[in-house]
Amino acid sequence: PSEKYLFIDASVIAAKDLTEKILSLEEGTALADENGLIAGCLQYDESITSQNLLSKFETVYDTKHIKRIEYPWQIFQWNDEMIRSDFLIITKNKTSQKISLTNKIISSENIFIEEGATVEHALLNAATGPIVIRKNAMVMEGCCIRGPFVLGENSVLKMGTKIYGATTFGNNCIGGGEIKNSVLQSFSNKAHDGYLGDSVLGSWCNLGAGTSNSNIKNTATDVLLYDFFLNEKIHTHKKCSVLMSNSSRTAINSCIDTGSVNGICCNVFGDALSQNDIPDC
Secondary structure, three states, X not given: OOOEEEXXXXXXXXXXXXXXXXXXXXXXXXXXXXXXXXXXXXXXXXXXXXXXXXXXXXXXXXXXOOEEOOOOOHHHHOHHHHHHHHHHHHHOOXXXXXXXXXXXEEXXXXXXXXXXXXXXXXXXXOXXXXXXXXXXXXXXXXXXXXXXXEEOOOXXXXXXXXXXXXXXXXXXXXXXXXXXXXXXXXOOEEOOOXXXXXXXEOOOOEEOOOOEEOOEOOOOOOOEEEEOOOOEEEEOOOEOOEEEOOOOEEOOOOEEOOOEXXXXXXXXXXXXXXXXXXXXX
16 A cells, blocks of 8 residues: 555664664655665655665665674574574563473573463573573473573473574474474474474474484585575585475485575485485475
């Protein structure tokens, strides 16, 4: 509809001061840096496109030092910082549900359990970062969690799960086995034994029982990931396992190679290391 909108670059990570600047923008004004539009307030009409949007603003304020997600592996690389900043927002003026005495707790002041969540006979170590258990989530017996960690609404950690930060589960996920520095978006499962580390899974993904990944090369050099847009391999970091798009899955006992990119709706199986670059199916 033709009305006033607030346009925001989805790759921008907005700290508190930038958020305040964006929300205070008047119609016809925008924030931008050398990479283009950060955010702007404008009356929409059908002549606006992504290419000419910035030129439509009457006043553009030059803004420096803006943090943007440029590559998907930055999602897990920056997750520690994001959980810590989000913890302050999530817990502001709120009180955690009382932590059951069946649990072993380290740094309880950094643990926030929402209404309806169940956590029994678990080890929660929040000395290394905050731990958030969202509404109606469940942490089963024997789980060992080392923050920073977020378990989304209605998500479940199965018995004996080992979590290393910084790890985030979206809503309606299931976790099991050993998981480290990974992000699983909503409705995705890594429910059985096996290792997942330094990875990002989209929504509706499923890792079959026994699936494990490699996250570092034997040479300890930078992991190269295939960029389908550039049609070339690009440097990431010394640790990077798999970037799995929505609705992809692995068969039982799958071995995911270092630096793997799986497209949408992929079915990964085989008796050897998986193919690194699997396009959308």
